Amino acid sequence: MRWHAIGPFDNSNRAGFDMIFPPENEINLNAEYKGKKGMTKWQPIESYDPFGKIDFNKPFGLLKESVAYAYTEFESSSARSAELRLGCKNAWKVWLNGKFIFGRDEYHRGQRIDQYKMDIDLIKGNNTILVKACQNEQTEEWTVQWEFQLRICNQSGVAILASNRMPTPTKKQTDRRPRRPKKS
Secondary structure (H helix, E strand, O other), X not given: OEEEEEEEEEOHHHOOOOOOOHHHOOXXXXXXXXXXXXXXXXXXXXXXXXXXXXXXXXXXXXXXOEEEEEEXXXXXXXXEEEEEEEEEOOEEEEEEOOEEXXXXXXXXXXXXXXXXXXXXXXXXXXXXXXXXXXXXXXXXXXXOOOEEEEEEEOOOOOEOOOOOOOOOOOOOHHHOOOOOOOOO
């Protein structure tokens, strides 16, 4: 999926989870806001991960006490019930079409694919998704991850593909497993 990310914002003393930063009030991909390290603006970030993982360390670096947001648009061919499935070891919140869905103010409790399942209703056409992820002050090696995984599925866990999804990347010839030599 094509995403846009913005950050970092301040999460000193873990206060950022409850703070309302500008992306929670409006999504303007051309706007600049005062962030933790000066002015910050939205930047494109793509995920080719089959489970939809977004890593905030890639655009922002290995930061602590920081908040970042990721935004995407999910084009649905029909109005339908679905599940938004998310995995995250950081504190997080998620919105669909501007409506708050759910959040967890816990840090480093482990991450699994589809760890949290939320019932949602997709509208036909454009659906907006905003994810807030908070990184705390811990410096142990296992606290470095600052990422989330997100999928839209039916209630059985089968992925619902967005009409505007990126093409599936093809493997290059060099990525293929070498063939065994033929026996003569």
